[in-house]
Amino acid sequence: MSDEKVFHTSPGVLIKSTKAIISGKTYEIGAIKSVSVGAVGGRRNEGLILGAIGFVVFIVGILSNVLVVKLLGIALFLFGVVLIAISFAKPSYCVVLETDTGKETLLSGGDKKLLDEVSEAIAAAMYELPNMQMPTGSG
Numbered sequence: 001m002s003d004e005k006v007f008h009t010s011p012g013v014l015i016k017s018t019k020a021i022i023s024g025k026t027y028e029i030g031a032i033k034s035v036s037v038g039a040v041g042g043r044r045n046e047g048l049i050l051g052a053i054g055f056v057v058f059i060v061g062i063l064s065n066v067l068v069v070k071l072l073g074i075a076l077f078l079f080g081v082v083l084i085a086i087s088f089a090k091p092s093y094c095v096v097l098e099t100d101t102g103k104e105t106l107l108s109g110g111d112k113k114l115l116d117e118v119s120e121a122i123a124a125a126m127y128e129l130p131n132m133q134m135p136t137g138s139g
Contacts, residue, residue, distance in 0.1 A: 005128070008121030010114065013107070015121040017128060022106045022118075030129055033098045035122040037115045040092040040108060044084055051080025095119050 008015040012023050020027045058073025093115050094108035107115055 005125075007125050008117055010118075013118055015118065015125055017125055020122055020125070027097060027099075027106075029122070029125045031099050032122065032126055033100070035098075035119050035126070036096050037093055037112065037119045038096055040094050044087045047080045047083030047087065049080070050083065051077050054078070054080055095122075097122070 004016040004018060006014070006016055014021040016029075018029050020029060020032075054073050054076025056073070057076060058070055061067070061069030061071075061073050090110065091112075092108060092110055093112045095106045095115050095118050097104050097106055107118060109115065
């Protein structure tokens with residue numbers, strides 16, 4: 001269709017009435033069940049694990065009175081804390097589509113406003129399709 005309504009356009013993203021083209025890949029709007037923007041956890045889990053391991057190693061170092069083990073425990077613990085702090089300081093977000101084949105992450109980055117616009121444009125295109133209900137999980 002040459003007269004398709006355009007819901008959103010930005011570098012690498014084009015959302016039209018019947019399709020979404022994102023990073024060169026085409027998605028049929030009619031095949032999308034839901035669209036949402038989610039936060040990406042970053043390295044929080046890795047930081048928690050490293051911090052816990054570091055704490056345990058430090059305790060073992062204290063009990064065995066071995067300086068190298070104490071220092072290793074402190075280093076691991078501090079590295080874990082740094083990973084956790086970085087994950088909170090620089091949040092990252094992603095646009096997730098759900099289709100019959102499952103969920104797929106389309107875009108990710110720190111610009112939540114842009115990702116919200118893309119998600120809302122896809123939701124609007126879904127809503128305007130004949131016999132479609134408002135998609136779940138948008139925004």
